[in-house]
Amino acid sequence: MSVALLLSLAGLALVDSTSIGTLFIPVWLLLAPGPVRLGRVSTYLGTIACFYFLVGLLLYFGGSGLAEMLGGALDNRPALWGQLALGVGLFVLSFRYDGKRGGGGGRVLRWRDRATSGDSSPRWLVGLAVFAALAEVATMLPYLGALGLLTTSDLGVPQVIALLAGYCLVMVLPALVLLGARVAWPRRIEPLLARLNAWIVRSSGSMLGWVLGIAGFLIVRDAAVRLELFELLANR
Structure with missing residues (x-):
């Protein structure tokens, strides 16, 4: 297990921590008036982390089976050059999403309405988390990149499972930090959450571009x- 692999996984997990499901909705839940209910937000974050973990296991073992069928063809130099080209392509594609087209604001506002209009029952929060995760499956590029790195890393199954669990924990860590701060210092953290909410709505159009660019760089x-x-x- 190399340091480069760990750093790449940590970077991709932090990129994943800025999605609608892992950051936007938790911020809106924390902005609800009155004392924050720890179990309410914890239920949501636990559900979305577990969902990502289970999806990761399914995709990893499916990808590992494909890699075995290909006889290690994904770990040779042509495949690595293909990975390099894919990363460059994602990085170049990221410049198409500069936030000036304004197409993402309406989508984000619809998600905010969903997060704040429902009741606070555990069933509703679990459903919201699963719905948010399912909606992001097609765009979970950082997670797919992380799974690709794990599939070609030659690590044992226990190590991969531990790394996937760690990835999902890091992915919800910023929201957990905000939750802890909201419980410990509600008056101090509420203005920060309000500014973060304003930034989310304002910057949502360029968020996909940032995700593509950072994921491409790490790949x-x-x-x-x-x-x-x-x-x-270095030797030239």
Whole structure:
């Protein structure tokens, strides 16, 4: 298990922590008037983390089976060059989402309405978390990138499971920090949450661009390390 792999996974998890399901909705739940109900937000975050973890296990074991069928073809230099090209493509594509088109604001506002209009029962919160995660399955590029790194890492199953669990924990860690701060210092954290909410609504149009760009960079970095491109440049 290399340091480069751990750093790449941590970076991708932090990118994933800024999605609608992992940050936006928790912020809106924390902005509800009155004392925050710890179990309410914890139920939501636990559900979305478990959902991602289970999806990750399914995709990993499916991807591992495919890799075995290909006889290690995904871990040779042509495949790594393909990974490098994919990362570059994602990074270039990210510049198409500059936030000036304003297409993401309405979608985010609809999610805010869903998060704040329901009741506070555990069943509703679990349903909201699953619905948010399902809606993001098609765009969970950082998570798919992390699973790709794990599939080609030659790690044992226990290590992969532990890393997936750690990834999901890091993914909800910013929301957990905000939850702890909201419980401990409600008057101090409420203005910060309000500013964060305003930033979410204002910047939602460019959020996908940031996700694509950072995910592309991390995928490129992993491929470059495994291709030893940095060593080649240093020795020139």
